[in-house]
Amino acid sequence: MVEEHRSGCPINLSVEVLGDKWSLLILRDMMFGNRRHFRELLHNSQEGIASNILSDRLHRLTERGLVSRAPDPGHKQKVIYSLTEPAIQLVPVMAQLGAWGRRHLPVTRELAVRAELLERGGPELWEQFMNELRERHLGVPRPAGAESVFARLRGAYEAELHHA
Incomplete structure (x- = not known):
């Protein structure tokens, strides 16, 4: 077809x-x-x-x-x-969508905190996160000693939940 x-x-x-x-x-x-x-x-x-x-x-x-x-x-x-891999390469698009939404729409703080971190971290953080996703989903080892972006994003979200 x-x-x-x-x-x-x-x-x-x-x-x-x-x-x-x-x-x-x-x-x-x-x-x-x-x-x-x-x-x-x-x-x-x-x-x-x-x-x-x-x-x-x-x-x-x-x-x-x-x-x-x-x-x-x-x-x-x-x-x-x-x-x-094509989905993982959407991380910058997701980061930009989140940044746009934070600026122009009535977001809630706890749901916007990850978008804010991704926006502030920029392309370098996006690349680290994509490497982490490649490891998690595709089995491609990420650079040694790289901190977990996923854990950072989750921690920021959970901290906001406790403040709310």
């Missing part, structure tokens, strides 16, 4: 892959929440995704090469989802 595209414009093609209501949120939860199983993605979705929509989007993201799925070695009945 050949997929028809409205145009060959890079922005159009990107929107065709990522422009629905849920795809970027699923990728966000996999990146920043380390949610790798269907149930985690379903039950920990702050936006309340329906199971049929989650199933459809995971299928689409897998078809389009942004997510891979494999049997979970720790649990015979479960599938584990992983980000692929």
